Amino acid sequence: MTLLDRAGSTPVTRDVWREVLAADPDAVATQSPEWMDCLAARGYTDASRLYVLADGRRLVLPLAARRLAGVTLSEESWPYGWGYGGAVVEGGDLTAADARLVLDDLRARPAVLRAVVPMPLRGQVWDEAAGPDVARVRYTSQVVDLAVGWDQLWEKGFKRQARNSVRKAEKFDLDVRREDGTTASGPDGRGLAVFRDLYAQSVDRWAADRGQPLPLARRLAARRDRPGQVAAAAAALGERCVVWSVLRDGEPVAVNVVLQAGASGATGDGPGGHAVGWMCAMDTTGIARETLATYLLHSLAIRDACEHGIRWFHMGESDAGSGPEHFKRYFGAEPVSYAALRFERLALSRAEHTARAAFAAVSKLRRSS
Incomplete structure (x- = not known):
């Protein structure tokens, strides 16, 4: 695998992104560059990544970044509430090896939080590719x-x-x-x-x-x-x-x-x-x-x-x-x-869980009073 990280390759050019999207039969609308435009209007920066795999196939990871004072706070595919992200790949045959290469790249990124919320029907591939250092947030989709x-x-x-x-x-x-x-x-x-x-x-x-x-x-x-x-x-x-x-x-x-x-x-x-x-x-x-x-x-x-x-x-x-x-x-x-996968430099998932539990306890107390 070669990660194209030269000028103009990250973020991915829209023409290339659309070509790869069209060549993946399992792509969803929330993996499109137009979806990234929605997030850009909300203050996110396009940090999409382009990979060329060993067999020549191209893979695009849609990625939205939050930055503050020059510090990258998060790079997510996608942030909570913005639907399914994860990679689109030419031919649609995303393997665990492909997903592992993407996760290894994210692991090395400087952001405090890096995350992938895969399309559920591809969740097993991503879960298999993720190592023990990846925090998992479990979901069940219908x-x-x-x-x-x-x-x-x-x-x-x-x-x-x-x-x-x-x-x-x-x-x-x-x-x-x-x-x-x-x-x-x-x-x-x-x-x-x-x-x-x-x-x-x-x-x-x-x-x-x-x-x-x-x-x-x-x-x-x-x-x-x-x-x-x-x-x-x-x-x-x-x-x-x-x-x-x-x-x-x-x-x-x-x-x-x-x-x-x-x-x-x-x-x-x-x-x-x-x-x-x-x-x-x-x-x-x-x-x-x-x-x-x-x-x-x-x-x-x-x-x-x-x-x-x-x-x-x-x-x-x-x-x-x-x-x-x-x-x-x-x-x-x-x-x-399936599971959303998160690399965290701080214990963000644990903090979120604690905050939600505390909020639920307060709400229950208010309802019973």
Whole structure:
């Protein structure tokens, strides 16, 4: 392996990055240079790395850096909340040896924190490549295999609960709209506005559930700015960012944001590529539950991915045995375990865990008082 670290090679030129991305059948939208543009708008610097492997294949590691006063604080692929990173490689056959070379390079980088959050279906390769000095943050994602096509998935993959709920939802007078990044924020678009409204409702509900002071919850939410992230993704990805929204009597009920990439079904080679269910929100007044709108939106998003020749639909991370995990299983999702990998010069993971445990304890105390 040769690491190209000459002037102009790090960060990777966009033409090369796009060529490698297009040559990897397992690439996801969050590994694109346009996704890096979203992070750049939030203060991150493009630190992407280009490698040439022994057999001549090129490999690109998307990487976003945080720098302060000339000091590199972090280099991550990607930061928390920004989806799946990890390497894209020509031909798509990422081996443990390839991943190990990338991790060895990251290990030597000067940043305080260096991290990789791989696409879950490649998680085992990265975990195998990582040594004992790598901190692992374990996750479980739920993924639907769309290879059988929509008709078979609906009849055999979806549980009866999902099919019945979708049929009931279709009987309500719901205004459902599919938009992409080119239209969702336009003069006639509504998807981004619906997300902003429903996300604000969710923040207030989460604060109540956790026993968290509402002003604090809103400040933290404003700092994360999930609506701003969605708007940036829509602008950067265009047609690859799909926003599903539903209204009832003009009131927002639910919204899903799905990122699509890599469909190869149109070539006759069978379904390929990935759709990532990235962000979602629903109203807190009970209309979404009454109308079963979330079942309808997930069904439509999955059907849309099937019709676009997508092979895998990622429904996101959920704790084993939780309500969200059970919900996703209704649509045929299967659990996929993987780990985010972190090199830390300070005990950051332990500090984060301690802070979250302390926050959970305070919230529990507030709820019981």
